[in-house]
Amino acid sequence: MQRTVFKRKSKRASKLLDTIRSIDRLLLSNTINDKQKLLRLREKISLVTMYALELENKLEIH
């Protein structure tokens, strides 16, 4: 049961990484206005995602 829950969460964290990749693709395109705002949000997204992954690794170690 614990493992199933962990797998589900792990999948969600991976999805976040996929989302970050698509965000980066979007930022690289020239169709976006006000990139500064978006870049700041991108920083926050990656920071929180890294926290989530770090916690996931800790859970894995345990």
Add this chain to the structure above:
Amino acid sequence: MQTTLAIFLLLLAGCGTQLQKIKPIPNLAFSVSNELGNTSISDEIEETPIYLAYDMREACGDSRAVACYNAFNIKITSHFLENAQEFCLTLAHEYIHAFYQLTTGNLDRYHKNTDYNILSLTACNQQTTLSNMVLE
């Protein structure tokens, strides 16, 4: 007249002090105390809705900031976020949502690609409890 002015200035000074206190810091102001089976949301985490509200106001405007504040506050107080990892994942999604909202054409695509429910932000928006002072 002078008394009124003095009171007004005192109130203004008071608000300023309080705002100074809750001013967002550059990085997310939370630490996670996480051990398997001993995950908890610390006092610092409880303050996160305020920081989130500041970020959202800058990114998407006041109404989104209030909605985010309320939604996140409800999640924390109702223990919806069962552990620190859940907390981080949810917070990341809030920021992602804001990002896609700013790139309006892509927001629908984001919703189609994720099974994450933004926790009925619209419903939470109805229960606005955030003091205007926090957002001023």
